[in-house]
Amino acid sequence: xxxxxVQDLIDELGRLPGVGPKSAQRIAFHLLAEDPEDxxxxxxxxxxxxARVQFCTVCGNVAQQELCQVCRDPRRSPxxxxxxEEPKDVVAIERTREFRGKYHVLGGAINPIAGVGPDDLxxxxxxxxxADGQVTEVILATDPNVEGEATSTYLARxxxxxxxxxxxxxxGLPVGGDLEYADEVTLGRAFEGRRRISA
Amino acid sequence: xxxxxVQDLIDELGRLPGVGPKSAQRIAFHLLAEDPEDxxxxxxxxxxxxARVQFCTVCGNVAQQELCQVCRDPRRSPxxxxxxEEPKDVVAIERTREFRGKYHVLGGAINPIAGVGPDDLxxxxxxxxxADGQVTEVILATDPNVEGEATSTYLARxxxxxxxxxxxxxxGLPVGGDLEYADEVTLGRAFEGRRRISA
Numbered sequence: 229x230x231x232x233x234v235q236d237l238i239d240e241l242g243r244l245p246g247v248g249p250k251s252a253q254r255i256a257f258h259l260l261a262e263d264p265e266d267x268x269x270x271x272x273x274x275x276x277x278x279a280r281v282q283f284c285t286v287c288g289n290v291a292q293q294e295l296c297q298v299c300r301d302p303r304r305s306p307x308x309x310x311x312x313e314e315p316k317d318v319v320a321i322e323r324t325r326e327f328r329g330k331y332h333v334l335g336g337a338i339n340p341i342a343g344v345g346p347d348d349l350x351x352x353x354x355x356x357x358x359a360d361g362q363v364t365e366v367i368l369a370t371d372p373n374v375e376g377e378a379t380s381t382y383l384a385r386x387x388x389x390x391x392x393x394x395x396x397x398x399x400g401l402p403v404g405g406d407l408e409y410a411d412e413v414t415l416g417r418a419f420e421g422r423r424r425i426s427a
Numbered sequence: 428x429x430x431x432x433v434q435d436l437i438d439e440l441g442r443l444p445g446v447g448p449k450s451a452q453r454i455a456f457h458l459l460a461e462d463p464e465d466x467x468x469x470x471x472x473x474x475x476x477x478a479r480v481q482f483c484t485v486c487g488n489v490a491q492q493e494l495c496q497v498c499r500d501p502r503r504s505p506x507x508x509x510x511x512e513e514p515k516d517v518v519a520i521e522r523t524r525e526f527r528g529k530y531h532v533l534g535g536a537i538n539p540i541a542g543v544g545p546d547d548l549x550x551x552x553x554x555x556x557x558a559d560g561q562v563t564e565v566i567l568a569t570d571p572n573v574e575g576e577a578t579s580t581y582l583a584r585x586x587x588x589x590x591x592x593x594x595x596x597x598x599g600l601p602v603g604g605d606l607e608y609a610d611e612v613t614l615g616r617a618f619e620g621r622r623r624i625s626a
Binding site: 230231232233234236237239240241243244245246250251253254255256257258259260266267269270272273274275276278280281290291292296299310314316319344370 | 429430431432433435436439440442443444445446450452454455456457458459464465466467468469470472473475476477479480489490491494496513514515518579600
């Protein structure tokens with residue numbers, strides 16, 4: 229519909245996740261009208277990420293060196309590993325400031341429909357990190373959905389027989405939410421995981 | 428939160444229209460994991476648009492030469508000009524295949540709140556196109572919202588005294604919609620603009 233270069237850009241933008249044809253068109257016209265300096269900053273940012281960012285050889289998190297920030301940090305405890313699906317989960321957990329151990333990024337979750345099996349995840353790398361016996365606890369922090377639960381169940385079956393403490397993040401009512409709006413599965417989990425209040 | 432290059436990319440993507448922090452993060456990780464060839468195509472598309480696409484010196488539509496596709500086309504009638512807000516409106520009207528005249532792109536609509544007045548639009552260029560008397564009809568095809576209506580009213584006051592036929596796109600019920608779901612303004616307009624059916 230548009231002349232060559234504009235249509236090419238709309239097509240390329242439309243291939244990004246969450247960007248439909250209308251948004252692609254809107255972003256293309258925004259870039260077209262924008263200051264060349266600002267557009268250059270975007271292009272540089274994309275190019276730099278591809279040139280400089282890699283995945284940590286130990287945990288699979290994003291890194292600008294061989295090891296990521298967390299794996300490089302000597303203050304982080306090497307005895308606890310928190311297993312997550314994606315690098316963005318690392319950022320979400322770091323934001324809580326609750327966890328001072330190391331991470332292991334699986335690179336997804338078991339999902340037979342999408343053709344993702346255990347061999348497609350960084351599970352072998354996790355097992356080799358556990359081989360020297362330094363790690364005492366593995367926290368399974370996969371997403372609380374079907375795929376995440378399946379992945380945690382799979383990992384627990386592997387890790388518990390190894391004599392490790394294996395834990396799963398608590399399910400329950402989200403803080404700040406309304407009890408009446410909680411779905412029945414969440415509310416059921418909150419009952420199941422109820423805690424005694426000591427006086 | 429992320430290491431340098433990843434955070435830079437998330438920040439740059441977050442400045443695009445309709446891309447919030449979560450989408451920016453999602454797109455950044457998509458680009459990070461994607462094939463370098465595909466990412467290069469996106470970067471090239473952005474760079475090409477900035478290098479090659481300009482605005483038609485006559486009508487203000489996007490163009491890869493001095494004149495846009497429509498202004499270059501000798502089969503398009505030079506006696507009718509359709510006035511629109513943005514280049515994407517040209518594409519929307521072209522898709523209908525109803526219009527065979529030329530366009531004039533204003534580059535926006537009058538919007539006092541956003542500080543856009545008549546002098547910020549390509550109105551002077553429109554008037555100079557009308558100076559030679561070749562144009563007999565101006566179709567006002569601005570958006571059917573407050574800013575678009577204000578712009579059309581402003582233009583009509585300028586153009587009608589010049590002896591031109593000035594028309595506005597019909598307002599009414601969208602085709603394929605349900606009458607009961609139409610808002611009262613649209614339904615009111617549909618009544619106002621009702622047409623006699625000849626046997």
